Amino acid sequence: METGLIDAACAxxxxxxTVRRNNWWWTVVSGARRIITEQSSxxxxxxxxxxxxxxxxxPFWGEEYQVxxxxxxxxxxxxxxxxxALSRDDVIGKVCLTRDTLAxxxxxxxxxxxxxxxxxxxEVQGEIHLRLEVVPGTRACRLRCSVLEARDxxxxxxxxxxxxxxxxxxxGRMQExxxxxxxxxxxxxxxxxxxxxxxxxxxxxxxAWDWDLVSRNDFLGKVVFNVQRLWAAQQEEGxxxxxxxxxxxxxxxxxxGSLQLEVRLxxxxxxxSGCYQPLVQLLCREVKLGTQGPGQLIPLIEETTSTECRQxxxxxxxxxxxxxxxxxxxxxxxxxxxxxxxNEANTLFRSNSLASKSMESFLKVAGMRYLHGVLxxxxxxxxxxxxxxxxxxxxxxVKDVGCSGLHRPQTEAEVLxxxxxxxxxxxxxxxxxxxxxxxxxxxxxxxxFRQLFRRVRERFPSAQDENLPFIAVTxxxxxxxxxxxxxxxxxFHLRERHADAxxxxxxxxxxxxxxxVGNMDTPASRAxxxxxxxxxxxxxxxxxxxKDFITKLVDIQEKxxxxxxxxxxxxxxxxxxxPLFIHRTKGKGPLMSSSFKKxxxxxxxxxxxxAKTPSSKKSTLIxxxxxxxxxxxxxxxxxxxxxxxxxxxxxxxxxxxxxxxxKCVNELNQWLSALRKVSINNTGLLCSYHxxxxxxxxxxxxxxxxxxxxxxxxxRSRVTLQEWNDPLDHDLEAQLIYRHLLGVExxxxxxxxxxxxxxxxxxxxxxPGEALGxxxxxxxxxxQDLREAHRASLxxxxxxxxxxxxxxQT
Numbered sequence: 001m002e003t004g005l006i007d008a009a010c011a012x013x014x015x016x017x018t019v020r021r022n023n024w025w026w027t028v029v030s031g032a033r034r035i036i037t038e039q040s041s042x043x044x045x046x047x048x049x050x051x052x053x054x055x056x057x058x059p060f061w062g063e064e065y066q067v068x069x070x071x072x073x074x075x076x077x078x079x080x081x082x083x084x085a086l087s088r089d090d091v092i093g094k095v096c097l098t099r100d101t102l103a104x105x106x107x108x109x110x111x112x113x114x115x116x117x118x119x120x121x122x123e124v125q126g127e128i129h130l131r132l133e134v135v136p137g138t139r140a141c142r143l144r145c146s147v148l149e150a151r152d153x154x155x156x157x158x159x160x161x162x163x164x165x166x167x168x169x170x171x172g173r174m175q176e177x178x179x180x181x182x183x184x185x186x187x188x189x190x191x192x193x194x195x196x197x198x199x200x201x202x203x204x205x206x207x208a209w210d211w212d213l214v215s216r217n218d219f220l221g222k223v224v225f226n227v228q229r230l231w232a233a234q235q236e237e238g239x240x241x242x243x244x245x246x247x248x249x250x251x252x253x254x255x256x257g258s259l260q261l262e263v264r265l266x267x268x269x270x271x272x273s274g275c276y277q278p279l280v281q282l283l284c285r286e287v288k289l290g291t292q293g294p295g296q297l298i299p300l301i302e303e304t305t306s307t308e309c310r311q312x313x314x315x316x317x318x319x320x321x322x323x324x325x326x327x328x329x330x331x332x333x334x335x336x337x338x339x340x341x342x343n344e345a346n347t348l349f350r351s352n353s354l355a356s357k358s359m360e361s362f363l364k365v366a367g368m369r370y371l372h373g374v375l376x377x378x379x380x381x382x383x384x385x386x387x388x389x390x391x392x393x394x395x396x397x398v399k400d401v402g403c404s405g406l407h408r409p410q411t412e413a414e415v416l417x418x419x420x421x422x423x424x425x426x427x428x429x430x431x432x433x434x435x436x437x438x439x440x441x442x443x444x445x446x447x448x449f450r451q452l453f454r455r456v457r458e459r460f461p462s463a464q465d466e467n468l469p470f471i472a473v474t475x476x477x478x479x480x481x482x483x484x485x486x487x488x489x490x491x492f493h494l495r496e497r498h499a500d501a502x503x504x505x506x507x508x509x510x511x512x513x514x515x516x517v518g519n520m521d522t523p524a525s526r527a528x529x530x531x532x533x534x535x536x537x538x539x540x541x542x543x544x545x546x547k548d549f550i551t552k553l554v555d556i557q558e559k560x561x562x563x564x565x566x567x568x569x570x571x572x573x574x575x576x577x578x579p580l581f582i583h584r585t586k587g588k589g590p591l592m593s594s595s596f597k598k599x600x601x602x603x604x605x606x607x608x609x610x611a612k613t614p615s616s617k618k619s620t621l622i623x624x625x626x627x628x629x630x631x632x633x634x635x636x637x638x639x640x641x642x643x644x645x646x647x648x649x650x651x652x653x654x655x656x657x658x659x660x661x662x663k664c665v666n667e668l669n670q671w672l673s674a675l676r677k678v679s680i681n682n683t684g685l686l687c688s689y690h691x692x693x694x695x696x697x698x699x700x701x702x703x704x705x706x707x708x709x710x711x712x713x714x715x716r717s718r719v720t721l722q723e724w725n726d727p728l729d730h731d732l733e734a735q736l737i738y739r740h741l742l743g744v745e746x747x748x749x750x751x752x753x754x755x756x757x758x759x760x761x762x763x764x765x766x767x768p769g770e771a772l773g774x775x776x777x778x779x780x781x782x783x784q785d786l787r788e789a790h791r792a793s794l795x796x797x798x799x800x801x802x803x804x805x806x807x808x809q810t
Contacts, residue, residue: 048065048067048665048666048669048721049664049665049666050063051063051490051496051497051498052083052497053498054500057257061498062488062491063490063491064491065721065722066721066722067719067720067721067722068719068720068721068722069719070719073099074098074099075096075097075098075099076096076097076102076263077094077095077096077097078094078095078096078097078113078259078261079091079093079094079118080092080093080094080115080257080259091118092115092256092257093115093116093117093118093256093257094115094116094118095113095114095115095116095259095261096116097109097113097263099265102263102264102265103265105263105264107264108262108263108264108265109261109262109263109264110261110262110263111260111261112258112259112260112261113258113259113260113261114256114257114258115256115257115258115259116256117256119244120218120219121219121244121245122244122245122246123154123244124154124219124220124221124242124243124244125152125153125154125221125242126150126151126152126153126154126184126208126220126221126241126242127150127151127152127239127240127241127242128147128149128150128166128206128208128221128223128239128240128242129148129149129150129151129238129239129240130145130146130147130148130206130223130237130238130240131145131146131148131235131236131237132144132145132146132204132225132230132235132236132237133234133235133236134196134230134231134234134235135193137195140195140196140197141196141231142193142194142195142196143170143193143194143195143196143204143227143230144191144192144193145168145170145191145192145193145194145204145206146189146190146191146192147166147168147177147188147189147190147191147192147206148187148188148189149185149186149187149188149189149702149712150164150166150185150186150208150242151184151185151239151712151713151714152184152185152691152713153184153185153186153208153210153220153221153242154184154210154220154221155184155634155635155636156210156218156220157182157210157212159182159636160634160635160636160637160639160641161182161183161184161634161636162182162183162184162210162218162220163179163180163181163182163183163210163211163212164179164180164183164184164186164208164209164210164211164220165177165178165179165180165208165209165211166188166206166207166208166209167206167207167209168192168194168204168205168206168207169204169205169206169207170194170202170203170204170205170227171194171195171197171202172202173194175192177190178190179211180703182636182700183701183702183703184634184691184701185691185692185701185702185712185713186702186703187702187703187704187712196227196231202227203224203225203226203227204224204225204227204230205222205223205224205225206222206223206224206225206240207219207220207221207222208220208221208222208242219245220242221242221243221244222242222243222245223240223241223242223243224243268732268735268736268739269735269790269793269794270731270732270735271731271735271786271789271790271793272731273730273731275785275786275789276730276731276734276735276738276786278782278785279734279737279738279779279782279783279786280320280324280730280734282297282775282778282779282782283297283298283317283320283321283737284321284324284326285775286298286775287321287326287329287330287333288326288329290329290332290333290336296775297775297776297779298330298333298334298337299337300748300751300776301313301317301354301741302334302337302353302354303751304744304747304748304751305354305740305744307352309740310352310353310354310357311357311360311361312736312740313354313357313737313740314354314357314358314360314361315357315358315361316733316736316737316740317330317358317737318330318331318358318361318362318365319361319365319728319733320730320733320734320737322362322365322366322728323728323730323733324730327362327366327444327448328444328447328448328451330358331355331358331359331362331448331451331452332448332451332452332455334353334354334355334358334359335355335451335452335455335456336455337355338353338355338356339455339456339459342459345460345465345468348456348468348471348472348475349472349475349476350475356476356480359448359476359480360476360480360481362445362448363445363476363477363480363481364481364492366442366444366445367441367442367445367481368492368493369574370437370440370441370442370445371481371482371485371492371494372493372494373437373440374430374433374434374437374440374482375430375433375482375485375486375494376494377429377433378426378429378430378433379485379486379489379494379495379507380495381426381429382426382503382506382507382510383489383495383499383503385422386500386502386503387422387502387506388415388419388502389419389422389423389502389505389506389509390415390416390419390505390509391416391419391420391423391509391531391532391534391535392529392531393412393416393531396412396415396416416531416534417534419509420534420535422506423506423509423510423513423535424535424538426506426510427510427513427514427517427535427538427539427542428538428542430482430510430514431517431542431545431546432545434545434546434549435545435548435549438549438552438553441553443556446553446554446556447556447558449473449476449477449550449553449554450553450554450555450556452469452472452473452476453469453470453472453473453550453554454469454554456468456469456472457469467520470520470546470547470550471518471519471520473550473553473554474517474518474519474520474546474550475518477518478514478515478517478518478546479515479518482514482518483511483514483515483518484511486507486510486511486514487507487508487511489507496664496666512532513532513535513538513539516532516535516536516539517539517542517543517546518546520543520546520547573604573605573727574602574603574604575603575604575605575674575677575678575727576602576603576670576671576674577600577601577602577603577614578600578601578667579598579599579600579601580598580599580600580601580660580661580662580671581596581597581598581599581660581661581662582596582597582599582610582658582659582660582661583595583596583638583658583659583660583661596638596659596661599611599612600612600613600614600616601621601660602618603671603674603675603678604624605624605678605727606623606624607620607621607622607623607624608620608621608622608624608627608646608675609621621658622646622648622658623648624678624679624682625682626648626649626650626682627646627647627648627675627679627682628647628648628649628655628682628684628685628686629645629646629647629685629686629689629715629717630644630645630646630647630671630672630675630676630679630717631644631645631647631672631689631691631715631716632644632645632668632672632691633645633659633691633692633693634691634692634700634701636692636700637692637693637695637700637701638659638661638693640661641665642661642662642663642664642665642667642668643659643660643661643662643668644659644660644661644662644668644671644672645657645658645659645660645689646658646660646675647686647689649684659693669721670721670723672720673719673720673721673723674723676716676717676719676720677720677726677727678727679717680717685715685717686711686715687714687715688710688711688712688713688714688715689711689713689715690702690709690711690712690713691712691713694707699712701713738783738786741779741783742783742787745780745783748776748779748780749780751776752776752777752780755776
């Protein structure tokens, strides 16, 4: 059973600044369970986990993750695990990509990477707080080393903690601190002294160890200091990242396998909103005008966008205009451009143009919740039934089906008939759900399809093309949205796990049937394979149902659209929802995983609420403005690694903590990301927290007895995963558009020269005054202004202070 995890570490949030720094990477894994991790300057944290592929040595996932990281991260690790139901999962091997490695691949790392053996002495994390000083002595100077505390040490014991102590070595002498039992956040406050010899080249080595009674002690990390530098500085104090022990020579390993990855790292500095206003206003004005001419910006952006980055540009532009309330107008302009250069009706919206890519992104951003409502129950039924379905006689395996009665196996004809009946049932249920969903479809999606329907009808008004407007709608709705979701439900967040081989085949056949319906009774809708013919009566009936659905879908008046949007604007947007377990014990009661109660939670931009069931009346648990931190709870606290804590203040300002348990690491990170993103602008966010619980008379993490004691670990409020339902970030989208335009600036200037050398030859504008009335010249001037603003920001906020520039988003 192959699985994978993403292990990501985070840096502390710094003070809020007008300039923010964004680092994020995304990866596509194709090819065992996989874990991805990112290591920062202080700690390591699992960021994601793929689905488990059972009983195979050649697994395939095809999963994609996007994670925002702190500027201080230094490596990303991918762990391939073997999942075990009864014992701990086994580590098969790992792939580690350092920041320097990723920096040498600006377009991304892609290829097979060899799995390396996991050495326990290299799996270190955390920081140690030390104070070093050179003090005068009676005969010679002495080196004084004060071991104060450590945080986020690796848990080496089965209880989810460690029993850490520290060894200090210098000049052949070794001294040790006391042992702190069951803590990854120990405090020692012990001091050691060594006699210094002037000119000695010996280094000071501080090692952290986990004490074990029976087996050998486990290495937790070390820090090595140059004594000559200390002699010159006289004193040094701070938090130091623990380093692995690389003194041992790595032994030769057998073949552990390889992992195919596509990893790309991007680093962006986001300026204040005001810096992007000229760019946003210029693009919005072009969309509002909707004029088509040689100087129009949107056609020029499309013309200068390469195929490999067209999807990224389309998604960014779509989100930018969606935030400005112009998504429908932007897509309408793209529809007009596409129709203007299309002469053959059969090729309409079939290419990977900016219009097609933008519409795909639009449906995923604006229509994903609608898709879940329509398609979710059908997908769940297919997964639960796990029926053997096959229409191709050459692929039927009777032995996989079993017996139809007590004495005889099913014949091939019975298998084919039963399979056709199952598919007709699923297809009929899907079409019925679709026809009932007109009112559930978001108003902006309906209005966009209305514009598409009208534009195609205007471009192809003849009677022989009467089906073309319907085909244009289904080319996006069915072929680019519903069918891909059926074939890969996990990638559309419809299921947590990939389908097995039997279920995958059922989904593939169902998707083919939906595509045939989407082709609207054209020659393309007729079964290409003769064995798909048993579904044709249902397909033809589905075409009539789909036409009726589209007719009602696009029949939305502007007043109705505005009314629906106004109704939605009065409701707090839903960010995330789902079942969680909340800790229900008060006071000094036992803190156990059994003391959690299952409830259904909803997170909006106003509050975190709960109810007994999804349809029950919701009660507010925490007002959004009162959230101070959302962090993980260490495993030993509840014997579970999937518990988070939401630290907040009640109505009278008293600090409170809610403990919520998730069912897996991915769900935990998704909830943490959602909570952090919606509360990122709250006042009074904490910089530190306790990853344990206050049990009895002390904190379980650092063993401090003062309940109001400052936290022993740093919060990670800016580390987030990217998800389809993330709040829009207008400034980040504008920065990404600026970055793209900067890459094609030379092409834009060449195009401007050509336009200026046309009917009316003249000099190229060099300033804002000369650029008035020329959109392309204005765009070039805006790019120049933004370039200067970035230079000023780097001069004012040096890279040596990354925490001050840090904002991690998804």
